[in-house]
Amino acid sequence: MDKKVNVKICIGTLCYVMGGSELQLLEEHLNDDLKKRVSIEGTTCLDYCHNEDNGKPPFASVNGKCIQRASITKIINQIKKELE
Amino acid sequence: MTYTNGAMLIKREIFNRFAKLYYDDTLETEIDKIPLIISPKNKKKVVRCCIYKEREIVKHRLISILGHTISDEMDELKRLSEYASEAKNRTNTPDCRLNIIEEACSSCQKTSYVVTNHCRGCMAQPCMLNCPKDSISFKNGKASIDTNTCVNCGLCKKVCPFHAIIYTPVPCEESCPVDAISKDEYGIAKIDEDKCIHCGKCMTACPYGAVTEKSHLVDVLEGIKRGEKVVAMIAPAIIGQFNTDLNKIMSGIKSLGFYDVVEVAIGADLTAKHESEEFTELMEKGDKFMTTSCCPAYVELTDKHLDGLKQYVSSTPSPMVFTDNLVKSKHTDAKTVFIGPCVAKRSEAQNRSNVNYVLSFEEIGALLIAKNIELSNIDILENQEEPSANGRGFAQSGGVASAIKNTINIEVNEIIINGLNKQNLRILKQMGRGKCSGNFVEVMACEEGCIAGPNTISDIRIAKRQLNKYL
Ligand code: FES
Numbered sequence: 001m002d003k004k005v006n007v008k009i010c011i012g013t014l015c016y017v018m019g020g021s022e023l024q025l026l027e028e029h030l031n032d033d034l035k036k037r038v039s040i041e042g043t044t045c046l047d048y049c050h051n052e053d054n055g056k057p058p059f060a061s062v063n064g065k066c067i068q069r070a071s072i073t074k075i076i077n078q079i080k081k082e083l084e
Numbered sequence: 085m086t087y088t089n090g091a092m093l094i095k096r097e098i099f100n101r102f103a104k105l106y107y108d109d110t111l112e113t114e115i116d117k118i119p120l121i122i123s124p125k126n127k128k129k130v131v132r133c134c135i136y137k138e139r140e141i142v143k144h145r146l147i148s149i150l151g152h153t154i155s156d157e158m159d160e161l162k163r164l165s166e167y168a169s170e171a172k173n174r175t176n177t178p179d180c181r182l183n184i185i186e187e188a189c190s191s192c193q194k195t196s197y198v199v200t201n202h203c204r205g206c207m208a209q210p211c212m213l214n215c216p217k218d219s220i221s222f223k224n225g226k227a228s229i230d231t232n233t234c235v236n237c238g239l240c241k242k243v244c245p246f247h248a249i250i251y252t253p254v255p256c257e258e259s260c261p262v263d264a265i266s267k268d269e270y271g272i273a274k275i276d277e278d279k280c281i282h283c284g285k286c287m288t289a290c291p292y293g294a295v296t297e298k299s300h301l302v303d304v305l306e307g308i309k310r311g312e313k314v315v316a317m318i319a320p321a322i323i324g325q326f327n328t329d330l331n332k333i334m335s336g337i338k339s340l341g342f343y344d345v346v347e348v349a350i351g352a353d354l355t356a357k358h359e360s361e362e363f364t365e366l367m368e369k370g371d372k373f374m375t376t377s378c379c380p381a382y383v384e385l386t387d388k389h390l391d392g393l394k395q396y397v398s399s400t401p402s403p404m405v406f407t408d409n410l411v412k413s414k415h416t417d418a419k420t421v422f423i424g425p426c427v428a429k430r431s432e433a434q435n436r437s438n439v440n441y442v443l444s445f446e447e448i449g450a451l452l453i454a455k456n457i458e459l460s461n462i463d464i465l466e467n468q469e470e471p472s473a474n475g476r477g478f479a480q481s482g483g484v485a486s487a488i489k490n491t492i493n494i495e496v497n498e499i500i501i502n503g504l505n506k507q508n509l510r511i512l513k514q515m516g517r518g519k520c521s522g523n524f525v526e527v528m529a530c531e532e533g534c535i536a537g538p539n540t541i542s543d544i545r546i547a548k549r550q551l552n553k554y555l
Binding site: 011012013014016017018019021022024025042044045056 | 088092093096097100326327336446449450452453457458459460461541542543545546547
């Protein structure tokens with residue numbers, strides 16, 4: 001029940017320019033229950049962007065798993081999966 | 085307002101690749117490969133009909149990034165590398181007319197109301213009974229609209245109990261406040277330069293990214309390379325655009341090789357001061373009202389469409405012009421680049437100022453990315469001249485009016501025109517006939533102001549939040 005999820009949002013220049021700005025609003029989109037169980041951290045360049053195999057920016061990581069073309073919905077879906 | 089969308093992301097990806105090649109000094113040898121990299125032979129998800137069409141579109145986008153006029157293309161076999169060397173060697177800055185990538189334009193169907201297959205051919209048949217032009221009949225138990233007589237009034241859509249009738253607009257035409265964009269006989273978009281006010285709305289509206297600007301990137305970069313004093317003048321809207329402090333943004337831009345980086349908000353302070361004095365004078369003289377002059381799309385609107393309103397437009401120079409004067413009085417040999425969210429500033433720079441170049445936030449973003457500059461890790465700039473909060477506030481709707489109010493103590497009854505939409509245009513037309521319920525009118529062509537301009541990067545909520553930290 002006490003599983004925690006670590007979310008890292010890339011705020012590197014590349015991810016930000018490629019549509020990452022709205023990810024800053026992630027916290028506001030979490031319900032109270034999720035808020036308690038998720039820690040959100042903004043980091044510059046998660047280093048995913050240097051390998052095209054990782055997909056396209058913007059990037060985020062949820063418990064170390066790379067999310068490409070990240071959106072708030074995609075991240076929340078992954079958070080929920082991690083909590084299952 | 086701009087939302088993240090695929091057309092925008094592909095455009096930025098191309099900008100990024102372009103900038104990378106430029107800095108690697110391989111532009112001429114590698115640029116012809118970009119279309120193939122974006123649409124490779126084995127590409128799984130093709131957006132257009134095939135990879136060949138996609139490549140052609142990317143090629144034309146690059147011609148535009150190189151600052152050329154697409155419709156000037158005579159020889160289709162001419163390679164991008166040739167366009168690139170021409171761009172590097174030119175002395176004339178590309179003009180402000182928008183380019184249309186004809187292959188990208190999907191020739192959207194004429195604006196119309198369409199009966200979908202949700203029509204149940206109901207007994208009430210309100211669509212048919214209420215149509216003022218008798219354009220609806222029932223065929224095979226379903227409503228059908230005669231497009232020859234339909235006048236697009238939309239009544240049928242309103243009265244249908246099943247929401248079975250939909251409105252299909254042509255996005256570019258729908259977005260244009262002055263009917264400057266329309267289709268030629270082949271259905272391809274064309275812009276009428278006599279009407280266009282360069283607001284950039286069609287550019288963001290087109291879901292195919294078919295409207296694009298002619299970039300000054302090569303001209304700016306070559307100037308820097310030649311060792312000229314290229315000075316970046318950053319619009320206050322930049323504050324919300326990168327996820328870091330303004331000073332670091334400035335420092336990042338400077339590290340691209342600019343001789344100096346100056347906030348246009350310093351010019352905005354001067355605009356506020358002069359405009360306040362002008363306003364006070366005009367009111368004492370008994371004038372009815374005065375409008376702002378800092379939004380170039382609005383100024384062009386009065387030039388091309390609202391003759392009656394022209395006399396009410398403030399004659400105070402824009403923040404960009406004031407800043408340009410300041411820079412050039414300090415360094416007579418400087419070349420200035422306005423960096424902003426605005427398409428119309430290209431027109432102002434070309435026709436109503438001495439500003440040398442204009443770059444967008446996207447373009448500056450591409451340069452930072454190509455140079456691997458991480459803004460949040462960068463050293464800050466010391467001793468930068470700081471404008472007031474008033475000047476920085478010019479970036480959002482209401483900001484100019486409040487700057488004026490903060491500067492004078494005569495009564496200001498402001499009217500805020502927040503975006504050139506149909507309704508606001510009607511109000512402006514009224515004002516052109518001298519009818520105005522206030523004495524000071526602030527006009528911004530973009531809804532929310534420059535922070536939501538056509539070339540912005542940030543989500544508007546984030547941009548506002550960041551800007552307001554500095555106000
Ligand atoms: S900038 Fe986001 S992963 Fe590198």
